[in-house]
Amino acid sequence: MSARDRRVAIIGGGWSGLTTAVDLTLRGFAVSVFEAGAEPGGRARRLRLDGHTLDNGQHLLLGAYRATLDVMATVGVDPKRVLRREPLALRLTSGQAVFELRTPRRGGRAALAWALATMKGVRTGDRWRALANARALRRLPTRDQPARDWLAACGQPQVVIERLWGPLCLAALNAAPEHASARLLARVLQEAFAGPGASDMLIPVVDLGALFPRPAREWLIDRGQRVDTNTRVRALQAQAQGWRLDCADTVFDEVVLATDPTAAARLLPGDDASRDHARRLQALGAAPIATVYLDYGPDDPPRAPMSGRLDTPGQWVFDRRLTGSPGVLAVVVSGHGPHEGMSRDALARAVSGQLARDRQAVPTPRILGVIREKRATFDPRPGIESLRVGTEGPRPGLWYAGDHVDTGLPATIEGAARAGRLCAAAINHGSSRQ
Ligand SMILES: Cc1cc2nc3c(=O)[nH]c(=O)nc-3n(C[C@H](O)[C@H](O)[C@H](O)COP(=O)(O)OP(=O)(O)OC[C@H]3O[C@@H](n4cnc5c(N)ncnc54)[C@H](O)[C@@H]3O)c2cc1C
Numbered sequence: 001m002s003a004r005d006r007r008v009a010i011i012g013g014g015w016s017g018l019t020t021a022v023d024l025t026l027r028g029f030a031v032s033v034f035e036a037g038a039e040p041g042g043r044a045r046r047l048r049l050d051g052h053t054l055d056n057g058q059h060l061l062l063g064a065y066r067a068t069l070d071v072m073a074t075v076g077v078d079p080k081r082v083l084r085r086e087p088l089a090l091r092l093t094s095g096q097a098v099f100e101l102r103t104p105r106r107g108g109r110a111a112l113a114w115a116l117a118t119m120k121g122v123r124t125g126d127r128w129r130a131l132a133n134a135r136a137l138r139r140l141p142t143r144d145q146p147a148r149d150w151l152a153a154c155g156q157p158q159v160v161i162e163r164l165w166g167p168l169c170l171a172a173l174n175a176a177p178e179h180a181s182a183r184l185l186a187r188v189l190q191e192a193f194a195g196p197g198a199s200d201m202l203i204p205v206v207d208l209g210a211l212f213p214r215p216a217r218e219w220l221i222d223r224g225q226r227v228d229t230n231t232r233v234r235a236l237q238a239q240a241q242g243w244r245l246d247c248a249d250t251v252f253d254e255v256v257l258a259t260d261p262t263a264a265a266r267l268l269p270g271d272d273a274s275r276d277h278a279r280r281l282q283a284l285g286a287a288p289i290a291t292v293y294l295d296y297g298p299d300d301p302p303r304a305p306m307s308g309r310l311d312t313p314g315q316w317v318f319d320r321r322l323t324g325s326p327g328v329l330a331v332v333v334s335g336h337g338p339h340e341g342m343s344r345d346a347l348a349r350a351v352s353g354q355l356a357r358d359r360q361a362v363p364t365p366r367i368l369g370v371i372r373e374k375r376a377t378f379d380p381r382p383g384i385e386s387l388r389v390g391t392e393g394p395r396p397g398l399w400y401a402g403d404h405v406d407t408g409l410p411a412t413i414e415g416a417a418r419a420g421r422l423c424a425a426a427i428n429h430g431s432s433r434q
Pocket of ligand 1: 011012401414
């Protein structure tokens, strides 16, 4: 049977499922994507709030996102047009306290040393200690452990862990360094400082759906593929040859579970091997991200596209002027914490109070909304690697995509895109052997 004769069902139209679909299309497969939501994009999708086009959560991409940038270009999106590229520059404040770190425009392997040598907001002795020990950060620890212990063992001073690595770890992994996997953090640092431009920040200037999910859907439909939104797959049934989905008449040769791990576990059949996989998928756990949207009005002066906080509950503040909403700020609250026990309104008021402390005569913003994603990422705790699945499912013809597939990366858009690529390559390889 040639690739053209093989029918592939992809359950989930997030970034991973759509990347799988695009790659399989390029290889000649007939694909059908089934997405439960009203539009594609999953955990990185467009959202409308009170007349503004926003996102389910503020996202930041990196220059190191090779697979993401590549698949965007494949479906006709020019990354230069939809992403604002800037060398990594962090400014975190709380009252009078300011921490700053910049990387040189060229980036690359020497960029980290340059950034540590020139960072502001820590004492000279701490800066030089961080710099002198920076080489240790390039090595992947063989034994996983809390990222905080690893950073300390790598000779990073406590104040540098608090002001630099802590906020970066929360942003990249969605957990504070005391709860996060050192191996995941080390992998992010390796990728971000691997070569020129890799550590650049890519800030979306369009909504997340326009970056890839909607163009990908159109690209697939133009090539005769099927993309059904508002279609939740509730059951999978093994047939003598292939698989049947409750929402379609076709028998599929291959089925890709490109959902979050919990939904994938629910869809697996009831045999022993599948039950074992389901247990692993459930054990990946989850960590939340909340995004607070505050509207200061269109006359609010422009701010830095992204700035950080050394206090709580808000961690990163993005000016949504970039996406056409002047005066609107997106404030990100990543990971577990006391904010989970607060009502939406209380969290929004705490965040606006936090921002007001640093500026005088601040108008009270209108609260546009608080989006809580309880299962934003898998729980990036130490040892999590051993629970991640490969692309091969428990039964022939069952495959996984999704950011929880073991790419070595945390749950990110790039992890999702790479998993999609790996999944498509594995299906292609499998079918070429038949
Ligand atoms: C608030 C927030 C902020 C984030 N910030 C960043 C960031 O700054 N940078 C970054 O790189 N990453 C970030 N991430 C992570 C990133 O969004 C995810 O890693 C990525 O989108 C996961 O894509 P995916 O395709 O693997 O999964 P998903 O996006 O979860 O896609 C799975 C899809 O499957 C669908 N589905 C589920 N069950 C069924 C079913 N039974 N039938 C049909 N369809 C089904 C869902 O509706 C969903 O669309 C953030 C995530 C969140 C939530």
